[in-house]
């Protein structure tokens with residue numbers, strides 16, 4: 001497997017650990033992946049919860065107040081600093097969702113904190129380069145689901161900023177967390193990753209054939225990686241497999257719920273972000289379906305499509321509070337995201353063991 005070059009950064013093995021919020025990929029996981037030759041990606045979601053919320057200055061009912069505390073700058077700096085203690089100057093990424101409130105500020109924070117690559121999904125980041133102007137070495141990587149989406153981004157960036165993306169991640173509908181398709185479209189054959197890769201590759205080649213295309217969603221084994229590379233990908237991004245490592249920053253309960261999941265427990269559910277999300281059907285989901293979910297207060301004002309709790313009230317849960325509870329290991333009230341194949345796992349691995357397995361050693 002060839003190294004993956006993204007902008008000015010060379011990643012020894014073409015394997016990216018997808019950013020996972022809330023608190024699933026912070027310093028320990030991302031630092032360890034980068035140390036072992038992949039690209040570790042810190043999630044910028046809910047950093048106000050880092051280290052028992054010690055960086056959050058304002059809490060209400062134990063929750064970081066508003067976006068400034070929820071996407072906590074001091075905590076993000078500390079996470080990057082601690083990840084660097086593990087991976088030194090190996091390339092390190094940060095995942096910042098486009099749908100968050102304060103997107104531009106958080107991208108700037110991540111650059112100032114010293115990450116090398118910013119990855120953005122959950123919306124088309126038309127103005128992403130706006131926030132990284134002072135950091136020309138930081139590579140920019142959008143997540144898309146179609147060649148058309150890449151074209152729209154590249155066209156706008158070229159016209160307005162004189163640059164195009166340094167790489168692109170193509171996420172198919174078997175991935176964990178939010179999807180790039182409507183519910184019915186997630187199930188269609190033509191939207192499966194095998195069909196998306198050639199479509200995006202063809203579009204990217206029109207702009208610059210050297211731009212890496214990275215496949216994500218439902219990739220489990222070394223054989224899967226080889227298969228997607230044969231279809232035109234230069235690298236892969238995996239989430240669920242990295243969530244199932246000792247170094248993953250989530251609680252033990254989080255990992256155990258993923259390990260215990262059976263095939264039929266992993267479902268697509270509604271989310272206040274406006275896209276379906278893949279996760280585990282736990283007690284929370286049953287409660288939400290019966291409209292018996294916990295009270296929605298919108299303390300953290302996390303994502304703009306939720307419109308200060310309006311969508312949360314429609315779907316029946318607050319995504320910030322529920323993801324935070326999963327991070328903290330609350331089995332009753334936590335929301336547990338997972339890719340479609342978590343049921344294949346029966347034990348946790350170390351990041352080193354997993355990386356060796358993935359590269360086929």
Ligand SMILES: Cc1cc2nc3c(=O)[nH]c(=O)nc-3n(C[C@H](O)[C@H](O)[C@H](O)COP(=O)(O)O)c2cc1C
Nearest residue numbers: 018019020021175176177217218238239240337339
């Ligand atoms: C628990 C969990 C949380 C996730 N959170 C995010 C996130 O905050 N931002 C994002 O862009 N993707 C997120 N993802 C998607 C991953 O980054 C990755 O693309 C995806 O998991 C790949 O599919 P796989 O799990 O089948 O490997 C999440 C996935 C999981 C499993």
